[in-house]
Amino acid sequence: MIKYHPSEHILQSYVQGELCASLSVAVSMHVAMCPQCQHLTCQYEASCAQSFAGENLDLHGDENWDELIAQITEDTMLAEIAAPAPLEIEIKGEQFLLPSSLQNVGLSGWLKLGKLSRSRLNLGDGKLHASLLHIEKGGSVPQHTHRGFELTLLLSGTFKDEMDSYVPGDFIMLDGSHEHSPVATESCLCFTLADDALHFSQGLSQLFNPIGKLIY
Amino acid sequence: MIEKSRQQSTETPQGSVMKDVAATQTSEQRLLSAEQQAQLCDWMHRIANHRDRKAFACLFKWFAPKVLHLGRQRFGDASQAQELLQESMANVWRKAHLFNAEKGAVTTWIYTLVRNQSFDMLRKMQTNREDNLSEDIWQQHSNERDDSAEFSDHLLDRQLVEYVEKLPEEQKNVVKGIYFQELSQEELANQLGIPLGTVKSRLRLALGKLKAHMGEHHD
Structure with a gap:
């Protein structure tokens, strides 16, 4: 069962379209997997719509909209909702169906480091780096902290760290006060979002600090 | 817009959100x-x-x-x-x-x-x-996705397939060739070794029957 959810603040901002694309995509994928947050999202949408529609504003008296209305209604095209086939990716011989929120987002080639592979998502949100991270069964990310924040959304498979074990849909937001070393209990695919490189904190792993830049 | 703490499902956010929304409502707003x-x-x-x-x-x-x-x-x-x-x-x-x-x-x-x-x-x-x-x-929970329409189309397709199976053999082959294998009428005539005119007339007969049958249920 999914235990980790976006905070109410994130979910509300998501509903209002105020989050950057990387985080919106992450919340959207979580919501698709989480009936509880689907329900909340609908409630938030309804209450935002209520304040939106409840604005009892002056009608700007003489404003003449007729030209604009005529222009819009000249269009005879009807929008169609095409349900595109889910995008399939293959990594290390395993196939995964990508969530529909990612269907129009570019993926870089896979960078492989032992049991870890990552592909950068081309979302263009400045210093926020969004990636897909694949960890083979038994693979792990050395113990690290986060100078900024790190969001991990588990899409498939399971992993655990010092704090808990996680299932698909878990939305795990960590910051500099957390230190962890995730281990894949079965091979897994995650969406990750970080605003700074990881900082490896233990023994020889410290030598790997440049790797943090590669993974996240 | 980033939250720095871990959030667990034990919270019940609804209450405070309603409060937030209420707080943004001025006296000019009403339901x-x-x-x-x-x-x-x-x-x-x-x-x-x-x-x-x-x-x-x-x-x-x-x-x-x-x-x-x-x-x-x-x-x-x-x-x-x-x-x-x-x-x-x-x-x-x-x-x-x-x-x-x-x-x-x-x-x-x-x-x-x-x-x-x-x-x-x-x-x-x-x-x-x-x-x-x-x-x-926002597509997955949007109002735009009309599952019921897809569902009923799907049912209609299945009914059609069942009824096509009940057509006389010659008509069934023509309908399947044109609509399921997407052959042209010429290709189908060649494949079955019959004149093009025969393909056309069998198709007309078959479609007439299908229409009559579906009409009974969809008027």
């Missing part, structure tokens, strides 16, 4: 009356089913000040607010047939179209990207 909601539904219905321009003009004028208000708040700029109004309302016109009154209020549906448009506009301003991701991001 819509049942008549107003029925009026909005009626306009949507007339736009969707009859492409009724008068109904659209009414709907447009009802929502315009609200969309402009939201746009000015978000962009701090009158011309961006105007663009938001124009693009959102053009989407309302193009998508009206996708609105499903059983799944939510007209105001919620239009709010989500405005929200999506403003998301795409903000993204374009901030990152110079015109990828219009909003439809992908």
